[in-house]
Amino acid sequence: MRIYCMTDIHGCLEPFLKALETVDMESEDSMLVLLGDYCDRGPDSLGVFRTVMGLQERYGARVIALRGNHEEQLLEYMSNVDNPDFAQAWKLADSNLATARSFLEPDEFEHVRHLLVLKRFEEAYRYTVGRIRKSHGDVIRWVRRLPYYWESPFGQVFVHAGIYEEAGVDWWKPGTPGEFFTSMPPMYVGQHFDLDVIAGHVNTEAVSGIAGYRGIWHDGTSHYYIDGNVMKNGEVAVLTYDSETGRYSGPGLGRH
Numbered sequence: 001m002r003i004y005c006m007t008d009i010h011g012c013l014e015p016f017l018k019a020l021e022t023v024d025m026e027s028e029d030s031m032l033v034l035l036g037d038y039c040d041r042g043p044d045s046l047g048v049f050r051t052v053m054g055l056q057e058r059y060g061a062r063v064i065a066l067r068g069n070h071e072e073q074l075l076e077y078m079s080n081v082d083n084p085d086f087a088q089a090w091k092l093a094d095s096n097l098a099t100a101r102s103f104l105e106p107d108e109f110e111h112v113r114h115l116l117v118l119k120r121f122e123e124a125y126r127y128t129v130g131r132i133r134k135s136h137g138d139v140i141r142w143v144r145r146l147p148y149y150w151e152s153p154f155g156q157v158f159v160h161a162g163i164y165e166e167a168g169v170d171w172w173k174p175g176t177p178g179e180f181f182t183s184m185p186p187m188y189v190g191q192h193f194d195l196d197v198i199a200g201h202v203n204t205e206a207v208s209g210i211a212g213y214r215g216i217w218h219d220g221t222s223h224y225y226i227d228g229n230v231m232k233n234g235e236v237a238v239l240t241y242d243s244e245t246g247r248y249s250g251p252g253l254g255r256h
């Protein structure tokens, strides 16, 4: 079996489509695992969500989509429309309202922009959530069902940010708090774990500490970080795992 893996697409539909061209999903022996953060920052969050949903429709269980912290945030905005404190938080977290813009029709977005100019934040927030619910409720329901991790039959955990490894191989599942999976796990760089952990969330330049690093980074033991920072580098890195040989390959990796 071949497992392809990508993460942190962040609304960058074009680079995502380009990365998908390098993936052969027609073979029944292929899987695609996406580690979350489909939205925010880039120009077409909705397009990325719909592309992933389409891949699942076409290839069924061979496409696994996990949730990232940006999906958690999106769900939070969608469900807190009656909480006025969220109006400000919403505006700040979706920088430049890139995600809202991708979900709205141009005239709807103009209306939101107009409300913001008038400092009617609460109304803008309420209107945006209402439009998204009405036109793209299926996407929001899909996001709500995204799992936190996927364990492969090959001694691997795929996850957006990480797991609580101190809990050990038998207890990490019940032992990892939800926010560790998507946002703030302890870092175990360079420490051995009995499963390989494949994660995104922190870009590989940051996690490797090597200025200008791009692509995929292996810590020499159990951790593969695969967020190659598409906003900076314009490319979505693809990690490939071949279960026949037990090898990982991808940009930045030698042969492992």
Ligand SMILES: [Mn+2]
Pocket (backbone or CB within 6 Å): 037, 068, 069, 070, 160, 182, 200, 201, 202
């Ligand atoms: Mn993230």
